[in-house]
Amino acid sequence: MWNCFIIVLSLFCITAHSQTEDKSVIIIGSGLSGYAAARRLIENGFTDIKILEALDRTGGRIYSVPFSDGFVDLGAQWCHGQTGNIIYEMTSPHFAFGSTPFETVDPYFRFSDGSLPEQDIYVKLYGEGYKIIHSIDRVTTPNVPFGDLFMQKFNAVLATTTYQNINPEVVKYVKAELVKNVMGFFGANSWNDISPKVNNEEEKAGGDQHCTWKKQGFQTFINYLTKKSPNPSENLNIDAKVILNKKVTNIQYNKDDAAGQVTVNCADGTSYTATHVIVTPSLGYLKAHYKTLFTPALSGPKAVEIESRGVGNLGKFFMKFATPFWVLDNEPFLGIEGMWLDADKQAAIADGREWLLGIVAVYGVESFPDLLEVFLAGDYVGTFENTDTEKVIADITWWLEKFAPYMKPVPRPLAVARTKWMTHEFFLGSYSYPSMAEEQNNVRTSDLAAPIINIDEKPILLFAGEATDSKFPSMAHGAVNSGFRAATEIIEYYQA
Incomplete structure (x- = not known):
């Protein structure tokens, strides 16, 4: 009887303690994961929340900018998938998505001398290759890079x-x-840096992989995430929790102090303390700074995963024109896949236009008949970002007139917008990808996601962002899931 009373009293004390102790939270970063974490915490009664943002704007890699008669996305552009995609599921009951038909419309191939190859054979063989690419999503073969595995299968087809x-x-x-x-x-600099095995362990939302935000931009979703939409009366007012221009320089934590708080120091000399800190910077930023950003320094599988997972490099250049001069005879225009002849490739390099070799395709922008978008990936993105805008315009004009001479003379664009994620000090890349180093070092996104707990088993340092999500890393919906997950880890501590 007495023992039972002691047990009941102990349980009462634990419950009472959890209800009264400090539940302050600092979130570092106001991207999708930071906003998602704030939403879940607020909905569960947390009020002492601060979001420290290094930039002078919110959104992180969601960056919709006014352009033409709407918004274009310099960051995440498409909602990739419908089934199992929390972004689509939260938004689609209230918003009618568009679509870029990359999966259903055949690519349009042109050579760099302006000549047209026999489209049928190119499209047919390209289709065979695309089937192989999708089949590699289901491969578990260890220690075989993506490119090598692709060529094995491609040669078998040939x-x-x-x-x-x-x-x-x-x-x-x-x-x-x-x-x-x-x-x-993937954004990788080499397709042999990509691990099919690790990629297979990750998931892909079903349905249309290129749902567009039409002219509204990806910023549309943030309104639904913060509950500004569809019913403004339910607005969680997360923006009021954000403090801009707060570059975090160091995060001090002590796992051995049950009552201690985490201290976040900023470049402007200010510091903030909280019981829990959720860290959401990009993987590129963590790679560059994780050794000095945390005191004590991160170690073990978490540090190995930061070092191992790949960071992709992508670039975009939007151009607005008075008329869509690229459309012939009112035929629909999706885009151009430009194939470099060896002599033209060498000429581009000799003329200082080597960054053009990184162009994946030039295509029209869904819902914007007056826009062309140049999409780049890999090694040459850094060169593109460091190239003066006027030269980029001149080089793109040269590219268009070379690959599609029917467009001559290409007029000067009325307006342009461009990306600089690779060289931006707070991002240092576009998004993460599954790497051979992860496979070889036997680490995964879950290692980075694991919270650091103190001796009281309290999660004091938590990690979110697309590179921490086990199901959908690299994806915007993975970032949202990760923010919800980190917040839930805090909430469950107090419910235990």
Whole structure:
């Protein structure tokens, strides 16, 4: 009887303690993961929340800017998938998405001398390659890089009766286009840095992979995430929790102090303390700063995962024109897959236009008949970002007139917008990708996501962002999921 009373009293004390102790939270970063974490915390009764943002704006890699008669996205552009995609599921009951038909419309191939290849054979072989790319999503073969595995399967297709007499030049150029498209998806500098095995462990939302925000931009979703929409009376007012221009320089924590708080120091000399800190910077930023950003320094599998996972490099250049001069005879225009002839490639390098070799494709922007978008990936993104805008315009004009001479003379764009994620001090890349180093070091996004707990088993340092999500890393919906997950880890501590 007495023992039972002691147990009941102990449980009462634990419950009472959890209800009265400090529940302050600092969130570092106001991107999707930071906003998602704040939403879940607020909905569960947390009020002492601060969001420290290094930039002079919110949104992180969601960056919709006014352009033409709407908004274009310099950051995340498409909602990738419908089924199992929390962004689509939260938004679609109230918003009618558009679509860029990359999966349903055949690519339009052109050579760099303006000539047209035989589209049928190029499209057919390209389709075979695309099937292989999708099949690699289901491969678990260890220690085989993406590019090597692709070529094994691609060569097997070429050995079949259908393709055994195909012109080697066709194979050469189609392969180059497939490599560019793989790079455009992952952003890697080499497709042999991508691990099919790790990629297979990650998931993909079902349905249309290129749902567009039409003219409203990805910023539309933030309104739904913060509950500004569809019913403004339910607005959680998360923006009021954000403090802009707060570059965090160091995060001090002590796992051995049950009552201690985490201290966040900023470049402007200010510091903030809280019981819990949720860290959401990009993986590129963590790679560059994790050794000095935390005291004590991060170690073990968490540090190895930061070092191992890949960071993709993507670039975009939007151009607005008075009329869509690229459309012929009112035929629909999706885009151009430009294939470099060897002589033209060398000429581009000799003329200081080598960054053009990083172009994956130039295509129209859904809902904007007056816009062209240049999409780049891989090695040359850094060169593009460091190239003066006037030169970029001149080089793109040269590219268009070379690959599509019917467009001559290409007029000067009325307005342009461009990205600089790779060289931006607070991002240092676009998004993460599954790497061979992860596979070889046997680490995963879950290692980065694991919270640091103190001796009281309290999660004092938590990690969110797309590179921490086990199901959908690299994706915006993965970032949202990760923010919800980090907040839930705090909430569950007090419910235990």
